[in-house]
Structures are given as C-alpha cells and as structure tokens.
Amino acid sequence: MPRRVTGMAEFDRVTGGGLVPGSAVLVGGDPGIGKSTLLLQAAAALAARSGRACAYVSGEEAIDQVRLRAQRLGVTAAPVELASATSVRDLVEALDHADGPAVVVIDSIQTMFVDSLESAPGTVSQVRASAQELIRLAKARGFVLLLVGHVTKEGMIAGPKVLEHMVDAVLTFEGERGHQFRILRTTKNRFGPTDEIGVFEMTERGLMEVANPSALFLAERHGEVSGASVFAGLEGTRPVLVEIQALVAPSSLGTPRRAVVGWDSGRLAMVLAVLEARCGLSFAGQDVYLNVAGGLRISEPAADLAVAAALVSALFDRPVPAESVVFGEIGLAGEVRAVSQAEQRLKEAAKLGFERAFLPPRRGKAREAGAQAPQRASAEGALETVEIGHLQELVETLSSVSPGAPMRRHA
Structure with a gap:
C-alpha cells in the first residue's frame, strides 16, 4: 500500500518514507520537548496534503487549548478534527466506521x-489494555495510529515494556532545554531503517525542519582552537558532521573529574586508558570534560578517534589541523579499526569544504600498528585522506613529534 506522506521531509525520513496505513507509531520524549507540537504539525500537514480528515485526541488538554496551539502554529485551515477524551470505549465507538x-x-x-x-x-494494566484496543482498531480500519508516550526520569517510556513490542515503530524526541535543536530518532521501525534521525529547530512558529544539520551543528565553530575536533558521523543513512570539544585542566581533587555530555562515559574511560597505556600520555591529576556541541547524542564507536584527537589536542594545547574531520574506532591495543560507509562520510565532509580527513586504513591496506608514520592516501577530489593505523600516530601528528622519535610522557 502507498505510504501517507506528510510533506515534512524530516518526519517522513524518520518514518522510512511516510506513514504506513494500519500501523501504530509510539513517540516518546521528555516533558515540554515538543511532542504535541510535532504531531499536531504532522497531522495538519498530512490532512492538508491528502484532503482527508485527521483526528487529534487529547487526554490532557481541552479542545480550546489545542486550538490555541494550532493558531500559534498557523495550521488552523487544515481539516484536523479535535477531541478531548480519555475513555477508550468512547474512542472506539467514534472511530469504528468505514469513512473514519x-x-x-x-x-x-x-x-x-x-x-x-x-x-x-x-498503570501498567491500563496502558497495555488501552494500547491493545486502539492498535486492534487501527489494523482493522487501516488508519495510522500515533501514540504519545510519557517517559520516566531514566528516559524510558513509562508503562510496560511490552508496549514498545506492540507498536510498529518507536520514535524518541530528544533535545536539550538550552538548545533550540530537536532530534527525532527511530529506535524501532518495522517498515524502514532504525537509528534514522530528523533534525528540527524550535521557533516561535513551531518546529522548523533543518535540511542540512551538519552546517547547523558547525555554524558556531571557531577556527583553530585546541581541544576541538570535527567528527564525521553517521545517523541511520544520513552523514552528520558535529564538533567534539574537550578540556583538560589541573585538578585540585584527589580523584579527578570525568564529565561527559552527549557521549558514553564508559567509552571515554576506555579511550583515556588506551592513551595512557599505549601512547605514554598521562591524565593523572587532570580533570577531563567532553562535550558534543549542538545537543546531539552520539552512540557509534566511530567517534573514538575524534574524541582521542580532541583529548590530545587539549592536553598539548595544540589545535587539530585546520579544516580536518576525524573518524575511526579504537581497539584496546591502540589500533584504529575500520568503520562502515567511510566513503559517504568523506563525501559529506568534502561537500562542506573540509580539506583533510584522519581515518582508519582502508580494508586491504591494514598494516602493523605503529610500524610506520601516518600514511597519506591520494586526495579524493578536494579532500586529502590521512590513514591512521595506530593511536600513537595521531598523538605524534598532533604533538608535532617527528615520526620515530621517542615519545615523551606528558605530565
């Protein structure tokens, strides 16, 4: 069956190309992040595009409150039917007809x-029973069911875990209160790829789509600054470039602090341990702060090398070479491992005007870790690639130690 396209490119990307008739989609996120605004805009866009009526049922607000939000968003002309109800029996009676x-x-x-x-x-039993009844009706009548789910303080969707198994797709709406960016991420999708993201910007007129998130995440980057590197990441099928910032400062505490925003703290501990054990650096007595600029949260291991570059740059107070992107996974022996879809990452970096890329050796070009200096491959278009086989090679490049010279321990 043809998908129902809303016309909001970022929303359609996350759902896999549009909404599938008869499917159930669960959208979760923190309070006040913009879930109701997003779904009201999506329903209005779909109703205006297809000419078919869409229904917005609120169990938390009165109809006049929803209408006020629609006026603020400028979507009052769309044929969206509003209701304020909490009884599943009443909803089923109203929706169980052919021209719904x-x-x-x-x-x-x-x-x-x-x-x-x-x-x-x-309660667990009410959430499970209510969802089951509504999903059954959606499958029988062929309408798309969009469920808003509250989250707990741990960030998990409240209610039974089986709720996420019952629906066809689970979307999480992420973002920091201090940032205007909002990220819609797919964690489950039976009709499309997972880990796909859509980027929105919160404005007075609602959520606006961000067609080129890489340029937006890098808009406030300040030239050659120590402790900063640009990571060429991949979110679903979309390459995204984001700045990773690190700060290393002397600590007055017996146990130095390790603070992370937007990345896994366990992964940071591993990278620090490899830098100390395999590269002769010392972070003892130093507070380490790591931040992913723009409010994006990164989970893929390919960010290891970019994090290490930011840490080494901050430790030596020497900037990463200008207009460079970094990506690669680090092993416990200090080797840099290949990551998926490197060509797509390089194309995105070249499109945004970057001139150099530090990346793992290509498959078939792997060499003994630390055996020789960083290997420069031929320039791909306007982008020069520097293959890093061992983490020590990156340390030597950023600390301006000549290849083959003994590595000094930095205190």
Missing part, C-alpha cells in the same frame, strides 16, 4: 483507560 480519519493522534496513551479494569489510568 486517515490518522489518529492519541496524546497521551498514559491518560487513556478501559472501563472494564478497576485500576487508574497510567
């Missing part, structure tokens, strides 16, 4: 209740 809406938004599933159960709305 094409898309139904339930905001939120934790406010719905089935009157055959005595427990309060939001």
Whole structure:
C-alpha cells in the first residue's frame, strides 16, 4: 500500500518514507520537548496534503487549548478534527466506521483507560489494555495510529515494556532545554531503517525542519582552537558532521573529574586508558570534560578517534589541523579499526569544504600498528585522506613529534 506522506521531509525520513496505513507509531520524549507540537504539525500537514480528515485526541488538554496551539502554529485551515477524551470505549465507538480519519493522534496513551479494569489510568494494566484496543482498531480500519508516550526520569517510556513490542515503530524526541535543536530518532521501525534521525529547530512558529544539520551543528565553530575536533558521523543513512570539544585542566581533587555530555562515559574511560597505556600520555591529576556541541547524542564507536584527537589536542594545547574531520574506532591495543560507509562520510565532509580527513586504513591496506608514520592516501577530489593505523600516530601528528622519535610522557 502507498505510504501517507506528510510533506515534512524530516518526519517522513524518520518514518522510512511516510506513514504506513494500519500501523501504530509510539513517540516518546521528555516533558515540554515538543511532542504535541510535532504531531499536531504532522497531522495538519498530512490532512492538508491528502484532503482527508485527521483526528487529534487529547487526554490532557481541552479542545480550546489545542486550538490555541494550532493558531500559534498557523495550521488552523487544515481539516484536523479535535477531541478531548480519555475513555477508550468512547474512542472506539467514534472511530469504528468505514469513512473514519486517515490518522489518529492519541496524546497521551498514559491518560487513556478501559472501563472494564478497576485500576487508574497510567498503570501498567491500563496502558497495555488501552494500547491493545486502539492498535486492534487501527489494523482493522487501516488508519495510522500515533501514540504519545510519557517517559520516566531514566528516559524510558513509562508503562510496560511490552508496549514498545506492540507498536510498529518507536520514535524518541530528544533535545536539550538550552538548545533550540530537536532530534527525532527511530529506535524501532518495522517498515524502514532504525537509528534514522530528523533534525528540527524550535521557533516561535513551531518546529522548523533543518535540511542540512551538519552546517547547523558547525555554524558556531571557531577556527583553530585546541581541544576541538570535527567528527564525521553517521545517523541511520544520513552523514552528520558535529564538533567534539574537550578540556583538560589541573585538578585540585584527589580523584579527578570525568564529565561527559552527549557521549558514553564508559567509552571515554576506555579511550583515556588506551592513551595512557599505549601512547605514554598521562591524565593523572587532570580533570577531563567532553562535550558534543549542538545537543546531539552520539552512540557509534566511530567517534573514538575524534574524541582521542580532541583529548590530545587539549592536553598539548595544540589545535587539530585546520579544516580536518576525524573518524575511526579504537581497539584496546591502540589500533584504529575500520568503520562502515567511510566513503559517504568523506563525501559529506568534502561537500562542506573540509580539506583533510584522519581515518582508519582502508580494508586491504591494514598494516602493523605503529610500524610506520601516518600514511597519506591520494586526495579524493578536494579532500586529502590521512590513514591512521595506530593511536600513537595521531598523538605524534598532533604533538608535532617527528615520526620515530621517542615519545615523551606528558605530565
């Protein structure tokens, strides 16, 4: 069956090319992050594009409150039917007919209740029963069901874990309160790729799409500054360039601090250990702070080499070579391992005007770790590639130690 395309390119990218009729999609995120705004905009865009009515059911707000938000977003002309209800029985009676809406938004599933159960709305049994009844109706009638899910303080969607197994797709809406960027990420999708992201910017007129997130994440980058490197990452099928910042400062504490924002703290501990054990550096007595600029959270191991470059640059107070991108996975022996889709990362870097890339050896070109200096491959277009086989080679490049010279321990 043809997908129902909203016309919001970032939203359609995350859902795998549009919404599949009869599917159930769960959208989770922190309070106030913009879940209701996003789904109201998506429902209005789909209704205006297809001409078919869409329904927005709120269990938390009155109809007039939803209409006020629609006026602020400028979507009052779209044929979106509004309702304020919490009884699943009433919803099923209203939606169980052939000429029903094409898309139904339930905001939120934790406010719905089935009157055959005595427990309060939001409990595990009520959330499971309410979702099951609504998903059954969506499959039978062929409309798209969009469920808003509250999250716990740990960031998990509240209610039973089986709720995520019942739906066809799970989307998480991420973002920092201090940043205007919002990231919609796919964690499960039966009809498309996972780990796909859509980037939005929160404005007074609602969420605006960001077509080129790499340029936006790098907009405030300041030239050659020590402790900063640009990571060529991959989110789903989209290459994204983001700046990684590191700060190494003397510590007055017995146990130095290790603070991380946007990356895995365990992964940082591993990179620091490899730099100390395999490259002769010392971070003892130093506080280490790591930040992924722009509010993006990175999870792929390919960021290891970019993090190491930022740490070494901050330690020696020498900037990473100008207009360079870095990516690669680090092993415990200090070797730099190949990562997937390197060509796609290089193309994105060249498109944004970068001139050099530090990357792992290509498959078939692997060599003994630390045996020789960084190997420069032929320039690909306007981009020069520098292959790093061992982490010590990167340290020598950034610390301006000539190849083959003994590595001094930095205190």
